[in-house]
Amino acid sequence: MPDTGNPDARDPDARDPDGGHFDLVVLGSGTAGTKVATTCRAAGWSVAVVEVRDFGGTCALRGCEPKKVFWTVAEATERARLLAPRGVEGGSALRLDWGAAQAFKRSFTDPVPENREASLREAGIVPIHGQPCFLSPDTLAVGERRLTARHVLIATGAAPARLPIEGAGLLATSDDFLALEAMPESLVLVGGGYIAFECAHLAARAGARATIIQDDDRPLAQFEPELVARLLERTRALGIEVALNCKVERIARRGQGFAVECGNGRTFEGALVVHGLGRRPALQALGLEAGGVATEKGRLSLDPYLRSTSNPRVFAAGDAAAQGPALTPVASHDAAVVARNLLEGCHTKPDYGVVPSAVFTIPPMASVGLSEARAREDHPGVEVRQGDMAGYQSVRRTGETAAAYKLLVAPGSGLILGAHLLGPEAPEVINVFALAMRAGMTADDLSRMMTAYPSGGSNIASMLG
Template structure:
């Protein structure tokens, strides 16, 4: 590979790109990565990490209210948005520094500028410099979408929401996925009047709809105005500075902030991929094979830019597998089955395996077990919301094929339980496990 400047050039220093760079370098490759924004990518800089910190911050609203039932005097407690916002930003800065150290320790050269593909073995930097590489990896992630309607530019996306100078009095959150539901919960707990609206007739389509139905009921009980079948027509600025969202026959909504959370599109625009002959699908995603290779043999792609499974842990695994395959003499692929996922809504939901509707089509002898209960903390706090755990079992083999939860700490509980689903454990093996009492997780081994 001596005729090239680098063995590997990575475009994008997000989770997948950083992992691929580090592992390739550990296999002896000469590696460089270009990042036009900040090292760490969406998850670390403007995604799951800062969002989860906002989720934690918003939980104190209910915790402080509940504390009175536990004997605590919380009178006089106040909330200051700039304090939370700035502390979250400082943590993001710290993590970005650590990601940079990781690349530096691995002897990966970092170009902090935009790079585009200029050929099968060539990239061009924004500064004009041309660099050659034996292999190129596209790891540019995805970008928040906006609807093609008049006034869409008056709204913001998840890219900007972490930097609001002040919280709005009212907010319309447009979308039906995890980002929309998570920010609806965050803003609602922080005192914002929230309307959660979507064009469709369902929320969180990829999750078990019985679980989603309970989330919507609880969300509405907490004061979130959830509107389905809301056809966004336009957004206009009113004389007093507020926004008017035109919902056609569904009526208008006056608000102070519109947050577009309608999905994320692969970030391939302007990267030179078409000119290089790289195949894209109808949504602009890079088409790759099981080994993350495009139709151009020297060019690969991992993570959200491929639009396979838009999850940070998946991008990390894809980046690692790519590096092992190309530079570690260890060809391997990723198993996309039984991936646990969560929505950090209020309360959170989590699931692994097919939903009940999907499982009924796959397993003719499907058995469904449920536990509908009120968490002990909620009982003493006099909070009425209930948790729901569902276990899906293939009656022909007794194997647990799916778990779907809504309730406090659902994601924390599901992570360990997902191992059992991935391993193919049976309902009898769950039943044979002694319950850890008192806990919410014990419901997983008590369903009869």
């Protein structure tokens, strides 16, 4: 067998006759779980992957990838609508055909479970369907089956947070929203984060009346307030109601739909009410106490190597680990860290220092690095470069009016501390800033970069000028 750098690694053919012992049992078949499983199997380990739902994980089946399919169709219709007075005949009448878009989305998602399971089998990994539950620190039950493991990876992702709201059981999830066969006439989204804004923007383009309820005055609090304010104005102009400082106290059935009652006396009605108040690690059914796996406030207690502080056999990655932002690239990063620590011993720590993120509204908003508030705390005298981009050629030709930037530059060194963008190509351009930050480029270095013109990237020099 290959030299894994781990003298305790077992030959995959030396497991128990009933196939019940593995070097590694992975709980979850998403981005993190699959990457660790295939890496360790390639090193000669015996590996099983246990999945309680369809094989493939949240991102591929119920998250970012199917969402982006809907977004692409919605963005195309919005682009045509904005350009209708400028040469797109019939563009003003276009809207997102939800049923057709749903069929298009399923052309991506439907093949995933079978393909993922087949690829695991081809790699020599044992796929197991069912709910895993620890019986002891090294033993799990999956139905009637018993698995023992030298190591266990918890990569079960996240689930909607449990809410102390009367009637919370009536809430639909983002999974439900993305699986809708037809868009309801109206919907209410509880919470003002990524899920609420992304779903509302899709629903509005499909002809629904959408309402977002936020319990304070800071929706999309992860992003810069000035950019959020511009997006909020654009959101409301679409006909989406955004109700701020409305704390939800009760959800009840009313007629054929639902009523959402807030503490300030306001009530909102919709045919569907969607949970947008965050997600938490999906750990509830794993029997962690029997496995000696410690938790704290609903999160796994992990050391700097993504290993359980109480059971050194157990590691975690991705949303289940909840150490970095809840993003697919973070899950991939965690997976690489865990695989290396399993195969070579615990020497590698995750690095979440430069992680770009985006909210896929229309227009989208993207961010990387420090916020202005944090930059001012850590770097007195930080230089803030900000402005409107609606008049830039690459933006103006799309018809979009909501576009802006804010860049944070360190005093003295000129290093880029943070970049925050709103506009049509924000998610792509933010990657350039992330690369520059990773490479230690200064603002002057980046401003001298030659780019294809005219493009979103070519705006960088103007932002930094």
